[in-house]
Amino acid sequence: MLGKTAGGLYWMFRYLERAENIARLIEAGFRIALTRSTDAEAEWRSVVTTSGMERAYGEQYDTFSAANVIDFLLRDTANPSSVLSITSNARDNARLVRTALTTEVWEAVNDSWMTLTTLLAEPVRETELPSILNTIRQQSAQVRGALHGTMLRNDIYDFSRIGTFIERADNTARIIDVKYYTLLPSTSFVGSSLDNVQWETVLRSVSAHRAFRWLDESEMTSSAIADFLILDKRLPRSLAFCTSQIVSNLRYVAEDYGNTYECNRKAEKLHSRLMNRDIESIFEEGLHEFIDAFIGDNNALGRQIEEDFRFNG
Amino acid sequence: MRARDNTIVLKHDHPMIKSMTADRFFDEMTGAGEDIRQPYAHYHQWFSQQDADRLDKKSREAEAFFRRSGITFNVYGQADAQERLIPFDLVPRILGSQEWARLARGIEQRVAAINAFIHDIYNRQEILRAGRVPVELIANNDAFLPQMIGFTPPGKVYTHIVGTDLVRTGEGEFYVLEDNARTPSGVSYMLENRETMLQMFPELFSKIKVKPVSDYPKNLRKSLAACAPLSAGTKPSIAVLTPGIYNSAYFEHSFLADQMGAELVEGHDLRVLDGHIAMRTTQGYKRVDVLYRRIDDNFLDPLTFNPESMLGVPGIMDVYRAGNITIANAPGAGIADDKAIYSYMPDIIEFYMGEKAILKNVETWRCGEPESLKYVLDNLADLVVKEVHGSGGYGMLVGPAATKAEREAFAEKLRARPGNYIAQPTLSLSTVPIFVDKGLAPRHVDLRPFVLVSPQGINIAPGGLTRVALTEGSLVVNSSQGGGTKDTWVLED
Numbered sequence: 184m185l186g187k188t189a190g191g192l193y194w195m196f197r198y199l200e201r202a203e204n205i206a207r208l209i210e211a212g213f214r215i216a217l218t219r220s221t222d223a224e225a226e227w228r229s230v231v232t233t234s235g236m237e238r239a240y241g242e243q244y245d246t247f248s249a250a251n252v253i254d255f256l257l258r259d260t261a262n263p264s265s266v267l268s269i270t271s272n273a274r275d276n277a278r279l280v281r282t283a284l285t286t287e288v289w290e291a292v293n294d295s296w297m298t299l300t301t302l303l304a305e306p307v308r309e310t311e312l313p314s315i316l317n318t319i320r321q322q323s324a325q326v327r328g329a330l331h332g333t334m335l336r337n338d339i340y341d342f343s344r345i346g347t348f349i350e351r352a353d354n355t356a357r358i359i360d361v362k363y364y365t366l367l368p369s370t371s372f373v374g375s376s377l378d379n380v381q382w383e384t385v386l387r388s389v390s391a392h393r394a395f396r397w398l399d400e401s402e403m404t405s406s407a408i409a410d411f412l413i414l415d416k417r418l419p420r421s422l423a424f425c426t427s428q429i430v431s432n433l434r435y436v437a438e439d440y441g442n443t444y445e446c447n448r449k450a451e452k453l454h455s456r457l458m459n460r461d462i463e464s465i466f467e468e469g470l471h472e473f474i475d476a477f478i479g480d481n482n483a484l485g486r487q488i489e490e491d492f493r494f495n496g
Numbered sequence: 497m498r499a500r501d502n503t504i505v506l507k508h509d510h511p512m513i514k515s516m517t518a519d520r521f522f523d524e525m526t527g528a529g530e531d532i533r534q535p536y537a538h539y540h541q542w543f544s545q546q547d548a549d550r551l552d553k554k555s556r557e558a559e560a561f562f563r564r565s566g567i568t569f570n571v572y573g574q575a576d577a578q579e580r581l582i583p584f585d586l587v588p589r590i591l592g593s594q595e596w597a598r599l600a601r602g603i604e605q606r607v608a609a610i611n612a613f614i615h616d617i618y619n620r621q622e623i624l625r626a627g628r629v630p631v632e633l634i635a636n637n638d639a640f641l642p643q644m645i646g647f648t649p650p651g652k653v654y655t656h657i658v659g660t661d662l663v664r665t666g667e668g669e670f671y672v673l674e675d676n677a678r679t680p681s682g683v684s685y686m687l688e689n690r691e692t693m694l695q696m697f698p699e700l701f702s703k704i705k706v707k708p709v710s711d712y713p714k715n716l717r718k719s720l721a722a723c724a725p726l727s728a729g730t731k732p733s734i735a736v737l738t739p740g741i742y743n744s745a746y747f748e749h750s751f752l753a754d755q756m757g758a759e760l761v762e763g764h765d766l767r768v769l770d771g772h773i774a775m776r777t778t779q780g781y782k783r784v785d786v787l788y789r790r791i792d793d794n795f796l797d798p799l800t801f802n803p804e805s806m807l808g809v810p811g812i813m814d815v816y817r818a819g820n821i822t823i824a825n826a827p828g829a830g831i832a833d834d835k836a837i838y839s840y841m842p843d844i845i846e847f848y849m850g851e852k853a854i855l856k857n858v859e860t861w862r863c864g865e866p867e868s869l870k871y872v873l874d875n876l877a878d879l880v881v882k883e884v885h886g887s888g889g890y891g892m893l894v895g896p897a898a899t900k901a902e903r904e905a906f907a908e909k910l911r912a913r914p915g916n917y918i919a920q921p922t923l924s925l926s927t928v929p930i931f932v933d934k935g936l937a938p939r940h941v942d943l944r945p946f947v948l949v950s951p952q953g954i955n956i957a958p959g960g961l962t963r964v965a966l967t968e969g970s971l972v973v974n975s976s977q978g979g980g981t982k983d984t985w986v987l988e989d
Binding site for chain 2: 187189279281282286290436440
């Protein structure tokens, strides 16, 4: 496979994953804004921060109102991480790697682009927001379904999955990072309504609010939530789940190519930091420091993958 | 005339047909006004039993299909770079097996002559010495590449892929309008149009025996592989070189690479390595033996041609001249499809093939010749004037359709650079009906069959791309100027 093609696949799936995560972030923010109007401004601010686009946002707006944030994150083409920009990037990459994709995957991506560019052509009214966010999620599910259902399990599939999980790990880590203070085990706030709201936002941002109630029989505590998001191997958006997927997909590529790469070592190292640990030891290390280091190492892993497989030269 | 509400019945007293035949143009379905022409007989019978609303719905389905598949193109010079569809018309253009056989013979003869001509021009130049083609026409030609002198490409093939543009004016009257010997495009539409027809009207294809075109990608691969350098071994590696995803024909580039099972590369994926061309893969550099390039000569090698080019591969011409890569089509092949050379094609065919040209040339005035220039300026209202190096319907004047002011402005350009232009009479292009508003209406068409050349022979896909001017009366069929396409059928015997 061409290095460029591997890179195109990797980025295509990073972008698709990112679009879905942005939609999820907005959904969580919207929910909080509806139920707790007093916290709304702070909530929208943290949504923008999590998206990593606070500076670009600040260049355009002074306040964090629902309308501005939603417009900025969904359809502002000046924002490189808006759903509209990302969808177009994902499709450009899909065009670039068209020969590596099945017709089903290509058509799903193309359809997603056609649907979302039409849907986001005009500013989104609040009454339409839930259905638009729902469409974004559905489009994403369609691409994923086509990928799983029609693609050969070879290096093309592996690079697609690696892009997905590098992006997802980054997103989950950012959500934890922005809200890390609400996840610290400080007994004085336990049970307060502020914490409950914050925790719910965090869980909703990774679509895990319902799963958490089902899987975790213990009460909703900060450390149980942190444990769930960071270490739980059952949750498809936890850091541990993402890194284990990255490790195995990179291993398949290495086996396929009959070689071991620097990125294999880096991925295993990143994953091992999440294995056989409990959440208390992470709190002892410092949650913020731990997440910060994770984000940096995950990014470095991404760069190593680009280098090892010659995405750019 | 409708028998039931939505059923179309076409008889010869149908007002629409009457207006078609009263016209001075030859209609390929109704001919000169007698019965439906033989190749269309079965189709016409089927069509007249169709429900118009159903066809209307099918037509919209086809459009949705093209959009979903991403069969789109970008138009040069449009600021917002919107992707557009080439409109597809669901009425096929049908050729009988006999008329096709004659066309195919004529195309084969012409393409063989073109390859002999290019080889001669870059080697012994016998045709120039014989005085059959003027030396200046070659020496002053931008398409002539001195780098090709004394070099013979692998397999002695210059034009691996040719798209011969044909027009028709009567029952047996076919003219060659252009020989596209560089990087002819449109073959993906030939294939996708057929796919679309098969999906929309499967019953038609069980009723009417149409020669399949779906072998084209396989044949292209075979043909290119047969032209690989000797050092390539038994399984040569083939890649398609594209300028990238923003090129107007990118869909076709990726489509062909996909269908052939070849890599789709851009210039920055390639480099010269140990005297070969190699592409950067996830596992290091891998040799490429045949490069089907879809970029112009000028962009091929910044070390040899345009130094600003980011699209090509620095040093590829050295590898080429050392015989270690096949470039399709060969650099410098454009010398044969120049519009000024075109006027010499009947001589060129006779010179190399020892027989008269089977297909006619359109009468052509070379404006560089003073007498011709005078004639052209005097008769501008009746002529089509084209730039010698232009393509895609840009920079041309269609005399009868132009205003007086447009003609006068163009005359200025002509006088300033006469050698840059040729002129031809406006041909009475044949029409084929298109489906409009629940009925049929005649529109002008042309035809581009696709030809593959290898040392093993010349292979012509039975069919081609029929382009159709969608505006009533318009003679410009180019997709960049609002033209559409039709599926092109060649009937089995």
